Amino acid sequence: MADLSVNVGGLRMKNPVTVASGTFGYGQEYDEYFDIARLGAVTVKSLTLQPRAGNRPPRLAETPAGLLNAIGLQNVGIEAYLRDKLPFLRKKGCTIIANIYGYAPEDYAELARRLEAEQGADAIEVNLSCPNVHDARTVGGCKLVAQQPEAVLKYTRVIRSATRLPLFIKLSPNVADIVEPCLAAQEGGANGLSLINTLLGMEIDVKSRKPVLSNLVGGLSGPAIRPVALKMVWDAVRAVTIPIIGMGGICDARDAVAFLLAGASAVAVGTASFRRPDTAIRVIEGLERYVDEQGFSRVTDIIGALRTE
Amino acid sequence: MPFVMDCEVLAHQEVAADHFRVTLVAPEIASAARAGMFCMIEVGAGYHPFLRRPFSIERIYPDGVSFLYKVEGEGTRLLSRVRPGDTLNIQGPLGRPFPVPGGVRRYLLVAGGIGVAPFPALAEAIIAEGGTPEVLLAARTERLLVGARDFTRMGCRVTLATDDGSAGHQGTAADLLEAALDPRESVVVYACGPMPMMRAVHEKCQAAGVVCWASLEAHMACGDGVCMGCVVPANREMEAERMVRVCREGPVFDTRDINWTACP
Numbered sequence: 001m002a003d004l005s006v007n008v009g010g011l012r013m014k015n016p017v018t019v020a021s022g023t024f025g026y027g028q029e030y031d032e033y034f035d036i037a038r039l040g041a042v043t044v045k046s047l048t049l050q051p052r053a054g055n056r057p058p059r060l061a062e063t064p065a066g067l068l069n070a071i072g073l074q075n076v077g078i079e080a081y082l083r084d085k086l087p088f089l090r091k092k093g094c095t096i097i098a099n100i101y102g103y104a105p106e107d108y109a110e111l112a113r114r115l116e117a118e119q120g121a122d123a124i125e126v127n128l129s130c131p132n133v134h135d136a137r138t139v140g141g142c143k144l145v146a147q148q149p150e151a152v153l154k155y156t157r158v159i160r161s162a163t164r165l166p167l168f169i170k171l172s173p174n175v176a177d178i179v180e181p182c183l184a185a186q187e188g189g190a191n192g193l194s195l196i197n198t199l200l201g202m203e204i205d206v207k208s209r210k211p212v213l214s215n216l217v218g219g220l221s222g223p224a225i226r227p228v229a230l231k232m233v234w235d236a237v238r239a240v241t242i243p244i245i246g247m248g249g250i251c252d253a254r255d256a257v258a259f260l261l262a263g264a265s266a267v268a269v270g271t272a273s274f275r276r277p278d279t280a281i282r283v284i285e286g287l288e289r290y291v292d293e294q295g296f297s298r299v300t301d302i303i304g305a306l307r308t309e
Numbered sequence: 310m311p312f313v314m315d316c317e318v319l320a321h322q323e324v325a326a327d328h329f330r331v332t333l334v335a336p337e338i339a340s341a342a343r344a345g346m347f348c349m350i351e352v353g354a355g356y357h358p359f360l361r362r363p364f365s366i367e368r369i370y371p372d373g374v375s376f377l378y379k380v381e382g383e384g385t386r387l388l389s390r391v392r393p394g395d396t397l398n399i400q401g402p403l404g405r406p407f408p409v410p411g412g413v414r415r416y417l418l419v420a421g422g423i424g425v426a427p428f429p430a431l432a433e434a435i436i437a438e439g440g441t442p443e444v445l446l447a448a449r450t451e452r453l454l455v456g457a458r459d460f461t462r463m464g465c466r467v468t469l470a471t472d473d474g475s476a477g478h479q480g481t482a483a484d485l486l487e488a489a490l491d492p493r494e495s496v497v498v499y500a501c502g503p504m505p506m507m508r509a510v511h512e513k514c515q516a517a518g519v520v521c522w523a524s525l526e527a528h529m530a531c532g533d534g535v536c537m538g539c540v541v542p543a544n545r546e547m548e549a550e551r552m553v554r555v556c557r558e559g560p561v562f563d564t565r566d567i568n569w570t571a572c573p
Contacts, residue, residue, distance in 0.1 A: 025535040029557075032310055032533075045537075053551040057573055060528045060538035065356040067530055074537045074552055214573065223356045251356075274531040275351070275360060277313065277400075 002291035003298040004284070006040070008243045008265045009191030010166040011123040013040035013095055016299055017256065017284045020221075020247045020270030021046055021099035021125060021170070022071065026085035031092065033277040038284065041095040043268060044081070046127050047111060048101050051077035061203040061212040066224030066249075067271050068201050070215035073101055073130055078111055082120050090119075099125040099170070105155045109162035116163045124165050126190075128155060129172035129197035130219075146172035146197070149184035156188025168245060170194035173225075178232045179239040192243045194268070195236055196229045222271040223249040230262055237263030237304065251279065253286020260287075263304040311403055311533075312337050315396040319373060321389075325455050328423065329389050330367065332375040333397060341402050342369045344409070344430035345524055345561045348376070348401030349532040352384045361400060362388065363529045365427035365501075365560070374402075377455065379423040403532050404560045407499060407522055409434045414495045418465075419445045419510050421482045421502025425456050427524050431499060432465050441466065445489060447482035447502075451475035483509035492517045500524070500564070504572055511564035521564040527555040542571035 004015035018041040024030060027042045036042055054074025061068040076085065089096050098121030100111040108126060115121040129146035145151045156169055169185035171178065173196040182193055198219025203212040229248020236244055246264030250256050251272040259267045269280040276282070291299050316333040324330050338348065349361035362384040367377040380389050391397060416435045418428045425446060432442040444460045447470040454476055460467045469477025470485050478485065482502060490496065490513065500510040501524040514521035527539035534557030543553040544566055553559065553566070
């Protein structure tokens with residue numbers, strides 16, 4: 001039996017499989033299908049200082065092998081998370097990655113401080129890359145913080161100074177060169193990177209001549225984006241020294257192995273959980289089989305083991 | 310506790326143009342199911358369509374369930390090609406069922422088009438409670454009035470309406486309801502159909518001071534309350550949010566809890 005444990009930027013995980021923020025709620029719903037404590041970590045839906053109602057419906061559009069969403073970070077807010085959601089995750093014994101979102105660096109810093117002070121997370125993932133929040137689209141004339149390396153550096157520094165928890169910066173694929181924001185996050189003191197958030201996309205109903213989403217545009221996820229995500233992880237791995245959590249369209253163990261071979265230190269299952277709630281568990285089981293069959297004793301043996309010559 | 314399981318297709322018939330009934334062997338799901346709940350059905354093995362499709366449970370049998378659906382897009386088109394003996398992967402039962410209070414004099418079931426889908430199970434539950442369901446069934450035209458005979462066979466009173474007058478009264482489901490409602494009686498109304506129809510039914514019930522339960526339809530990615538994709542604007546604070554999930558807080562809502570003017 002292979003050793004699946006990993007240490008990702010100071011976060012110890014019993015296996016390298018977590019779930020993508022926003023595809024797993026706060027864990028309770030999917031615990032009806034399997035023991036969520038079996039996951040390497042549970043990454044919770046983005047938390048903001050105040051609750052958010054999110055965008056008007058329609059919020060979803062299915063596209064070839066993918067899902068376009070414009071949820072708009074509907075969430076219960078940090079207070080309700082700590083009060084109502086956290087006790088369940090702690091009782092289960094889950095390793096928790098709390099994803100946070102703010103409108104200014106100080107918001108993120110405040111969220112990180114509270115999470116650390118109230119043991120609300122074992123690591124923090126910083127969402128600098130949500131494509132669906134209108135009021136965030138003003139930073140330096142850019143739509144996303146993650147699209148401006150100087151802003152990534154500034155935000156990361158401020159959040160870094162607010163917490164000692166392992167800090168992962170979640171970046172956007174909607175850039176010309178993924179390496180630049182990765183380097184900025186590393187320079188700002190991040191312990192790791194989460195790659196990638198959704199790709200910006202659009203769908204039009206030609207009958208009504210209207211965009212399908214109320215937000216007009218949304219973020220594309222699912223198997224359609226997997227090769228894009230894999231290539232960005234591979235690019236980033238060769239440019240930074242901090243570990244990377246790879247995500248984007250992972251549906252099975254074979255997909256997860258590809259990200260690990262490309263150099264990701266852990267992976268997250270996202271949209272695929274919507275189709276089969278236990279996808280992440282199947283990935284863990286398949287990953288263990290793969291490591292055994294390849295004759296390795298530890299999953300870390302396959303991280304970055306891509307053969308390019 | 311919902312199940313995720315491969316279920317054998319027992320029967321699959323076209324009951325009207327583009328309208329199908331699929332019956333599955335699913336004893337576990339059947340024993341947990343209540344009228345008004347739904348299941349997520351995997352419509353294909355490949356990556357497109359990637360997501361399951363939500364369907365209200367039409368009827369609950371001792372060892373299985375049936376679904377009544379209309380072919381609308383790629384997912385339902387694929388589903389319509391499934392044959393008896395094939396298996397379908399089903400997730401469910403999900404969502405909150407219709408409340409069936411006892412001691413009510415009249416149970417009015419108002420259906421528009423394929424909105425009839427969850428009502429056969431509800432009619433059976435009302436009959437089990439000792440009531441006689443009155444089904445007000447409306448559609449665009451006669452051939453789209455699905456299930457009228459099934460309701461009659463069960464012992465329901467059935468009134469029909471069509472937009473074009475090809476069967477029953479010429480008019481809408483809300484027109485039928487207006488004619489049937491008597492505020493002096495203890496009445497509970499159930500509605501399922503297109504959003505404008507349910508809104509009209511809600512307004513008639515409000516005016517008459519009658520409780521109305523509506524089963525809402527929405528595009529869903531997960532069906533489990535996770536993706537936040539299927540929300541509708543709410544009138545009251547539920548879960549501290551203004552948007553409520555059709556899959557989790559619904560699909561059956563007290564219509565006073567929905568902000569109908571803000572619905573798309």
